[in-house]
Amino acid sequence: MTDPSIVFLLDVDDTLLDNDRFSADLAQTLVDLFGAEEQQRWADIDKGLRAQYGFADYLGILQRFRLGLENHPRILEMSDWLLSYPFNERVYPDTLKALAYLKSLGTPVVLSDGDAVFQPRKLKRARLWDVLEGRVLIYVHKETQLSQMQARYPADHYVMVDDKLRLLVAMKAELKDRLTTVFVRQGHYAADSGALLATNPPDIVIQGIGELATIDAKRFLSGRPGAT
Template identity: 30%
Template structure:
């Protein structure tokens, strides 16, 4: 009788430890749709004019800091309330708006297949969530989405993901680091940083969301490209392990 063959990383490289670093916004969670829901609730609370003023503050903060920072946008918005606003009114508006911003039911916006994808990746290596943004707000988003549990609680939040990769490699060590991401630029930067540390690197490009769409269909800078996180979830652990070790040049030559 034939013996069953091992699957996952042991089939390709018995001694290689693999760590998956999985993005959240537009990779595991439909952040574009969640933001639309936030805007809808805000317009109900503030009206169109004041909502537009908040989003102007949001974009200004993002432009100046290079990252999404919802709490800082709220600070900017409240600082510029119209002169003469009653303090009690300002306080009530602050509380209500904060509830809108932090109360989005993020679990409703987890992509189909996202949890299954994390569970599949755990059959190949260790899995952690790596997301960027305001540390307090982004951590709350992950907690409310329910995504921390399938990642066994390994959640790393940094204002700038690329600037934090060396620390991640130290605290979550592996021989091969794998970034699962919807932004091609983040995969390119991670490759340079991890290989510079002497680590093997693979990218999994999840082609969903506005940033992935902006990259165009021709971008091929990852070892594995899928059109959705559900497509990744449907792959076998062995197929994923093989794809991670297939050099890009051998597929594009």
């Protein structure tokens, strides 16, 4: 039975869909169209904008990347490549099954970092926006917006599913027993979390998003006062 007092918060990149595959496809496309040196220039612009804004600004990268390439015959194709990328083909296996299971237990909501254009577009291209009926929150730093998240989706208990362990640790520090953390060991961020995993273990660890559908509802309430 659905419990409206439970909200499941879901990261997107390398949690619901394979963003590492997208990054690899993007890098290869840049090499194919412009060469390895220009692909490295894209990467350098990306690094600089991430440091400045705190998220990947793909359209901002493209605006800067085209400087000096205005007359390249393929440069204008990159905007269409980005906006038309088939993110529906990058959704991890059993993601929809997992989301259906969470819907039977509570309210699933996307809680993601990102820009205000490309990240929503990604969710719509992946068809996850419709699956979640528009329950989407996208912030620059989601771990600093937990009060706003709670105002939008009030609940007695929250479950955060993410591949970035440092964010789970930060959210747990604020919400404490009202939050159950689920660490998904997918993607490059998860692979780099070894030391933090030993010192700040999450409540639940899964190897893939599909495993959510196999977890007993009581485990999601492990931090809830009075849970058994």
